[in-house]
């Protein structure tokens with residue numbers, strides 16, 4: 734990849750590209766995606782209570798790209814022309830295919846995503862997660878699995894692309910923490926490759 738910022742963390746493969754899309758294009762995508770997406774707010778069970786996740790989400794993809802997140806299996810919505818165009822551009826950048834995209838909508842700094850790894854079996858042994866950020870800049874923290882100390886943080890800017898691959902999800906967790914500082918909305922589109930096969934049928 735050209736003009737990427739090397740991000741050297743042991744046992745991880747991370748590439749950060751600031752301004753992967755320029756501001757006018759990123760502004761237009763942000764507005765169109767907020768407007769056109771049928772947002773959902775899944776419920777999860779936390780300590781025996783049903784609570785809404787602190788963000789809105791949507792899952793798009795090829796028909797067979799069913800994906801389990803927030804404890805539920807999600808059928809993909811069909812690609813819109815805009816999402817298909819973004820996917821095309823991304824596949825040219827990565828020179829690898831992706832077949833689904835999870836969109837997270839952080840309405841303001843109160844919306845967040847807790848510590849996790851993207852290591853569901855259907856993502857394969859070395860998950861490819863390519864994450865496009867649009868809107869407000871939010872801090873993306875990384876910590877080693879089994880540790881509570883943040884080892885690295887990145888500011889994910891409007892129009893940036895963060896690619897996580899290789900062994901990253903085996904060894905590291907990430908989060909988007911709540912913050913009082915951010916009032917503006919942010920979208921994050923995480924393109925993924927969902928693998929199929931008998932071992933992943935449920």
Ligand SMILES: O=C(O)CCC(=O)C(=O)O
Nearest residue numbers: 835837846851909921923
């Ligand atoms: O919003 C982000 O930058 C992170 C999203 C994320 O980690 C995920 O969708 O798995």
Ligand SMILES: [Mn+2]
Nearest residue numbers: 849850851907
């Ligand atoms: Mn993630």
